[in-house]
Amino acid sequence: xxxxxxxxxxxxxxxxxxxxxxxxxxxxxxxxxxxxxxxxxxxxxxxxxxxxxxxxxxxxxxxxxxxxxxxxxxxxxxxxxxxxxxxxxxxxxxxxxxxxxxxxxxxxxxxxxxx
Amino acid sequence: xxxxxxxxxxxxxxxxxxxxxxxxxxxxxxxxxxxxxxxxxxxxxxxxxxxxxxxxxxxxxxxxxxxxxxxxxxxxxxxxxxxxxxxxxxxxxxxxxxxxxxxxxxxxxxxx
Numbered sequence: 042x043x044x045x046x047x048x049x050x051x052x053x054x055x056x057x058x059x060x061x062x063x064x065x066x067x068x069x070x071x072x073x074x075x076x077x078x079x080x081x082x083x084x085x086x087x088x089x090x091x092x093x094x095x096x097x098x099x100x101x102x103x104x105x106x107x108x109x110x111x112x113x114x115x116x117x118x119x120x121x122x123x124x125x126x127x128x129x130x131x132x133x134x135x136x137x138x139x140x141x142x143x144x145x146x147x148x149x150x151x152x153x154x155x156x
Numbered sequence: 157x158x159x160x161x162x163x164x165x166x167x168x169x170x171x172x173x174x175x176x177x178x179x180x181x182x183x184x185x186x187x188x189x190x191x192x193x194x195x196x197x198x199x200x201x202x203x204x205x206x207x208x209x210x211x212x213x214x215x216x217x218x219x220x221x222x223x224x225x226x227x228x229x230x231x232x233x234x235x236x237x238x239x240x241x242x243x244x245x246x247x248x249x250x251x252x253x254x255x256x257x258x259x260x261x262x263x264x265x266x267x268x
Contacts, residue, residue, distance in 0.1 A: 084246075085246075085259045086248075086259040087259075088256060088258075091256070140250055140255055140256060141256060141257050142189065142204055143189075143212050144199070145201070146198030147198050148196070149196075149198050
């Protein structure tokens with residue numbers, strides 16, 4: 042069965058600190074896709090990144106970076122120099138297809154950044 | 157360009173009643189998926205509609221049903237509401253099933 046685990050329920054940091062959100066996944070598929078979404082208080086899920094199982098290159102986008110390691114079934118997300126606007130719930134998710142149909146989500150990590 | 161629009165934003169229903177939630181996909185999108193997000197949990201996939209047919213379904217009972225109209229908008233119907241159906245219901249749309257999904261802000265359903 043497919044499963045996504047986000048062990049950190051809540052994280053609190055002070056502005057400008059770096060923070061890493063952990064994600065561990067389980068799947069028997071050889072081809073799969075991993076996603077990160079941000080959910081601000083308004084409720085909508087905002088897409089951040091998609092990674093396929095054959096691409097283990099780390100990715101950096103501005104203050105955001107992602108570390109994908111198949112050997113440990115992890116897809117961790119780091120925010121560098123956090124800002125108050127980064128406060129939200131972050132979800133890691135798994136899908137069989139690149140579109141993200143029938144996403145399997147973790148329980149989410151609530152990030153609070155204080156000034 | 158409007159994104160995914162869901163209505164109503166909030167709803168209170170009594171146990172045993174029926175409810176209909178509505179979703180208008182983003183312009184140019186023809187595929188709609190529905191998710192249920194209980195408080196403090198990640199969203200769970202309910203089903204996906206494409207070409208007015210249910211294409212995939214998650215592990216939800218038959219009390220949950222849906223419909224997609226020719227204009228690609230969609231409805232989620234839940235019959236015989238239970239207290240446990242209280243959740244945020246999210247709609248997501250994409251351009252063909254292979255496109256990336258855009259999520260709406262959801263409908264908060266409270267069953268009392």
